[in-house]
Amino acid sequence: MGIGIGEIWSQLGSIMASIMFVYAMFDKFFPPHLRRYFLKYTNKFSTLFYPYIQIKFHELSGEKLKHSETYKTIQTYLSSSSSEGATKLKAEVVKDSQTPLVLSMDDNQEIVDEFNGIKVWWSANHIPSISQSFSYYPASDEKRFLTLTFHKRNRDVITTSYIQHVLEKGKAITTKNRQLKLYTNNPSNNWWGSKTSKWNHTIFEHPARFETLAMEPEKKEEIINDLVKFKRGKEYYAKIGKAWKRGYLLFGPPGTGKSTMISAIANFMNYDVYDLELTTIKDNNELKRLLIDTSSKSIIVIEDIDCSLDLTGQRKEKKEKDENDEKMDPIKKAEKEEEKKSKVTLSGLLNFIDGIWSACGAERIIIFTTNFVDKLDPALIRRGRMDKHIEMSYCGYQAFKVLARNYLDVEFHDEFFPVIQKLLGEINMTPADVAENLMPKSITEDFESCLKNLIQSLEIEKKKVQDEAEKDKQELSKEKEKVKTNEKSEQVKENGFTH
Numbered sequence: 001m002g003i004g005i006g007e008i009w010s011q012l013g014s015i016m017a018s019i020m021f022v023y024a025m026f027d028k029f030f031p032p033h034l035r036r037y038f039l040k041y042t043n044k045f046s047t048l049f050y051p052y053i054q055i056k057f058h059e060l061s062g063e064k065l066k067h068s069e070t071y072k073t074i075q076t077y078l079s080s081s082s083s084e085g086a087t088k089l090k091a092e093v094v095k096d097s098q099t100p101l102v103l104s105m106d107d108n109q110e111i112v113d114e115f116n117g118i119k120v121w122w123s124a125n126h127i128p129s130i131s132q133s134f135s136y137y138p139a140s141d142e143k144r145f146l147t148l149t150f151h152k153r154n155r156d157v158i159t160t161s162y163i164q165h166v167l168e169k170g171k172a173i174t175t176k177n178r179q180l181k182l183y184t185n186n187p188s189n190n191w192w193g194s195k196t197s198k199w200n201h202t203i204f205e206h207p208a209r210f211e212t213l214a215m216e217p218e219k220k221e222e223i224i225n226d227l228v229k230f231k232r233g234k235e236y237y238a239k240i241g242k243a244w245k246r247g248y249l250l251f252g253p254p255g256t257g258k259s260t261m262i263s264a265i266a267n268f269m270n271y272d273v274y275d276l277e278l279t280t281i282k283d284n285n286e287l288k289r290l291l292i293d294t295s296s297k298s299i300i301v302i303e304d305i306d307c308s309l310d311l312t313g314q315r316k317e318k319k320e321k322d323e324n325d326e327k328m329d330p331i332k333k334a335e336k337e338e339e340k341k342s343k344v345t346l347s348g349l350l351n352f353i354d355g356i357w358s359a360c361g362a363e364r365i366i367i368f369t370t371n372f373v374d375k376l377d378p379a380l381i382r383r384g385r386m387d388k389h390i391e392m393s394y395c396g397y398q399a400f401k402v403l404a405r406n407y408l409d410v411e412f413h414d415e416f417f418p419v420i421q422k423l424l425g426e427i428n429m430t431p432a433d434v435a436e437n438l439m440p441k442s443i444t445e446d447f448e449s450c451l452k453n454l455i456q457s458l459e460i461e462k463k464k465v466q467d468e469a470e471k472d473k474q475e476l477s478k479e480k481e482k483v484k485t486n487e488k489s490e491q492v493k494e495n496g497f498t499h
């Protein structure tokens, strides 16, 4: 006869009661100084019989400085197999991935994985915050980690090949599912708790590509080659003893495609973009902390560097405006005072680019853009910091051809193209303006009228330039006339004086 469920329960109950009783006796009568020895030996005893090893992977590593990439990678790896093993699943942020729903293990769930016939167990663990106070911000002492459990005898295989296998596979899945992200820095008064990130991000979906970027083909080729070389340069950078990063300085007048070029680079390299807004950063220290929280395979962009640094521009303008607010309430005024005092300095930025801290994380491109390259401090843009200087210039004939192909699907037109070629040789027009002229303004407008529009604009521009040159010439001759008449009258005076 089998034993009934009820009987099992009653037996289990009495066993539990006995354990509780023994524990209570132990707690009450065992002398505390002996208890320590007892626990030590039972621990040794149990490890003798407990044949498993556990490894923990924490979400935050390095004194909470950084979200661990290893943790994220393992999580990705596990999410690909957890759907089968775990019974409680968690749906992850959907918008970051190309797959509509990313499932992963929920807290305190366990899954079994197998590698070369060896069984391992993974569990997701969560230690809630100790502080009980209710807060809008996530608690900073909350801890999450993944635990890997395996048999002692497999120690070597697991710690070398298996973990490497997990990381490689996790990375491969990440790259496959990857959508580029565009990050902007959060003002530091929002950096509460360890969970709130220093960077906000959205999905980066700029359609710019090198193929659609209008510039001289040789120049474009050169940039692409440089990027390819950089991407494959891991060993090379290690060999020459340099951090694996590269700086580009993009300069040129507004509307020549600097920002477009950044997007094209991001798409080409498949890197995330960190758009760094220097004006909201309080000091060099904050800048450093932002840098630490960026990931590898990324582009760090500082647009209009001449305006955002203390060298010129924006900050000064801001100060002047503030001086008008004399009647401001005292708290706000103190805050503003604080804002004025703290700032990122040139040396802080230089450290950010190539100081010791810049070596954390690899495969990174730093891009500065400016309209006025002459305004920048030479220290900032010397080679080694900004390795490659790229001038984005006015639209030439080759660049126009790319735009015509993009906007109108036209390769050549024997009536209009030669005219445009001649005019572009004489007139400076930005690719943005050329593009605007080429864009059909209504659905009925055909490509010929678009090309005519461009020619018309170029001719108007040419006329303007000619008129201005004429005016300048006239003024110059007037000046000359004046000087001549002055000289004459001086001479007359002098002659009159001597006679």
Ligand SMILES: Nc1ncnc2c1ncn2[C@@H]1O[C@H](COP(=O)(O)OP(=O)(O)OP(=O)(O)O)[C@@H](O)[C@H]1O
Binding pocket: 212, 213, 214, 215, 252, 253, 254, 255, 256, 257, 258, 259, 260, 261, 370, 371, 392, 431, 432, 433, 435
């Ligand atoms: N070289 C180019 N190739 C293709 N499109 C271009 C190019 N330059 C400009 N454009 C077009 O003009 C628009 C403005 O260009 P973009 O924002 O890249 O200029 P910019 O150099 O960054 O200007 P600013 O100095 O004002 O920031 C873009 O949306 C793009 O469509």
Ligand SMILES: [Mg+2]
Binding pocket: 258, 259, 260, 303, 369
């Ligand atoms: Mg721009």
